[in-house]
Amino acid sequence: MQIGAGGLPSGPRCRSSRAGGFSTNPRGTTMARKGSLEAERQAIAKERQALEAREAKLRTNERAASVELMHKSVLGKAPFERVEAFFAALGKLGLDEAEKRLRAS
Template sequence: MARKGSLEAERQAIAKERSALEAREAKLRESEQVAMAELLRKSALGKAPFERVEAFFAALGKLGLEEAEKRLRAS
């Protein structure tokens, strides 16, 4: 039978790994946000007036991403 101390040590090791993984995932999400903002700045939307970009995203929100992608592929 496993010793109580070794089980607790394993639980602590798993918790530490989980915490490190959560930190890595948070850093990845932040990096993705920065990359998305950079893509937006470099795209046609990044060069358009704010009002047009705002209207575009409102329309996109009404259509939904999948429907907008489908329509863009069809055009």
């Protein structure tokens, strides 16, 4: 056994763990621990699922807020036939063109 920098044993027979989940094999090459990589993949997958659930909840809340805004607006007080015709016209114009024309008026 050889003594390396810092007074710690070193050499090809030393199998001590190193920082970051890496270890030294008998030939002295560094390789990652398979288990720690798989655990990291699983943790990332769990975080991704949680984020997707948060995004889905946000979309649901945005839709609910849109419906609430519509109910409070003049559209919520208008007869159904007029609201239906308004949305049909909006669909033909497209949202960008409708916004442009409303700003111009």
